[in-house]
Each structure stands twice: as C-alpha cells, then as structure tokens.
Amino acid sequence: MERHRPWAEERACAILAEHQHLRGALLPMLHALQEEFGYIDDAALPLLAKTLNLSRAEIHGVVSFYHEFRRQRPGQHVLKVCRAEACQSMGAEALIAHIQDHLRIDFGHTSADGRFSLEAVYCLGNCALSPSLLLDDTLHGRVSPARFDALTAPLVQEAAE
Known part of the structure; x- marks a missing residue:
C-alpha cells in the first residue's frame, strides 16, 4: 500500500x-x-x-x-509511540524495546525493507489507555507487546506476499 x-x-x-x-x-x-x-x-x-x-x-x-516535518521519505507504515509519563508508567519502555527488537529499527529510522518508520511522540492524548501508539494515523491504546504483534502481523504478512 x-x-x-x-x-x-x-x-x-x-x-x-x-x-x-x-x-x-x-x-x-x-x-x-x-x-x-x-x-x-x-x-x-x-x-x-x-x-x-x-x-x-x-x-x-x-x-x-517543527518535529512533524520529515526530511526523508518514511516507510510505508509509520509508527508513532508515546513516550510521555503516563505511557511510561504503564509499560511504554518495554513496548518500545519490543518494537525496536521486532522491527530492528530505532526512533527516527526506517526498517531496512522500507516497511516501517518509528517515531517518538510526547503525548497522544490517550493517557487513560496507556501505553498508546499511532499506526498509520490510527490511535491504539493499551498496547502490549502481544497487541503490537497482532496489530502489525497483517502488515508484515503483506510484505511477505
């Protein structure tokens, strides 16, 4: 896509x-x-x-x-992970470590296959459902490593086909 x-x-x-x-x-x-x-x-x-x-x-x-402006073409899918205090207190750091390991990328980078870009944000306004992330501009709350895998599985599968 x-x-x-x-x-x-x-x-x-x-x-x-x-x-x-x-x-x-x-x-x-x-x-x-x-x-x-x-x-x-x-x-x-x-x-x-x-x-x-x-x-x-x-x-x-x-x-x-302005941090929202990118100077390089993003991956096909952009992940913005909240790093604000509420999300941190609810496990964002473990989620971030999982995402970085799973996709083999760091903040501000795009995966080698060009599929995913990872960006840090400092509040998505979804604190009650921490930790939160945006995946292609769709907000997701209470994202655990397992939920992240479920959200991205169709996108990873799509790449394999």
Missing part, C-alpha cells in the same frame, strides 16, 4: 501555487507537500524560497524547528 507519491517537482510547484494566496502560506505549503510526498524533499526548499521570497535558510529553519 503506497501512501505517498514519489517526489515530482512539477506536482510540488502545483501544490505551492494552490497555497500561495494564503496568509502565512509557508506552513500550509509544508504540510501539503508532506501530505503528498510523505516528507519535505531537499529540492522543495529552493522552490519554497522562490515562491515566498524567503531565503533557503529561513525555510530550513522552519522545517527543522
């Missing part, structure tokens, strides 16, 4: 044109680019700078300031 299109400068320019009229257009443009491509490609920075009459350094500063 491919969630994002491959980088295409022509499409990126169209996205920028669609948002150029907005006041404070940089953030909406960045969000739209990431929605389309899954990340902010290096080639987008000069396009944004030219469109908005800003320096590349200004664009880079905004992209690097």
Whole structure:
C-alpha cells in the first residue's frame, strides 16, 4: 500500500501555487507537500524560497524547528509511540524495546525493507489507555507487546506476499 507519491517537482510547484494566496502560506505549503510526498524533499526548499521570497535558510529553519516535518521519505507504515509519563508508567519502555527488537529499527529510522518508520511522540492524548501508539494515523491504546504483534502481523504478512 503506497501512501505517498514519489517526489515530482512539477506536482510540488502545483501544490505551492494552490497555497500561495494564503496568509502565512509557508506552513500550509509544508504540510501539503508532506501530505503528498510523505516528507519535505531537499529540492522543495529552493522552490519554497522562490515562491515566498524567503531565503533557503529561513525555510530550513522552519522545517527543522517543527518535529512533524520529515526530511526523508518514511516507510510505508509509520509508527508513532508515546513516550510521555503516563505511557511510561504503564509499560511504554518495554513496548518500545519490543518494537525496536521486532522491527530492528530505532526512533527516527526506517526498517531496512522500507516497511516501517518509528517515531517518538510526547503525548497522544490517550493517557487513560496507556501505553498508546499511532499506526498509520490510527490511535491504539493499551498496547502490549502481544497487541503490537497482532496489530502489525497483517502488515508484515503483506510484505511477505
């Protein structure tokens, strides 16, 4: 299941044109680019700078300031695991160790097969159902290592086929 299109400068320019009229257009443009491509490609920075009459350094500063913006293409499935206190107190560290061992990746990385990216977040607002994670933007609570395996089994199986 491919969630994002491959980088295409022509499409990126169209996205920028669609948002150029907005006041404070940089953030909406960045969000739209990431929605389309899954990340902010290096080639987008000069396009944004030219469109908005800003320096590349200004664009880079905004992209690097906000943790939600990715600079590399994510895996087909993105896991965001909560590391806030409530989740930690309910076993998030054991869950994280299991996920890292099971998928052989660390936070901020993508598995060798390109299937999964692992990201840390610091509150999903699901504290009553800790530990929590987002799997492809779907929130899951009370996630144990066994429940994690059940959630990802169809995705792992899909890769094997």
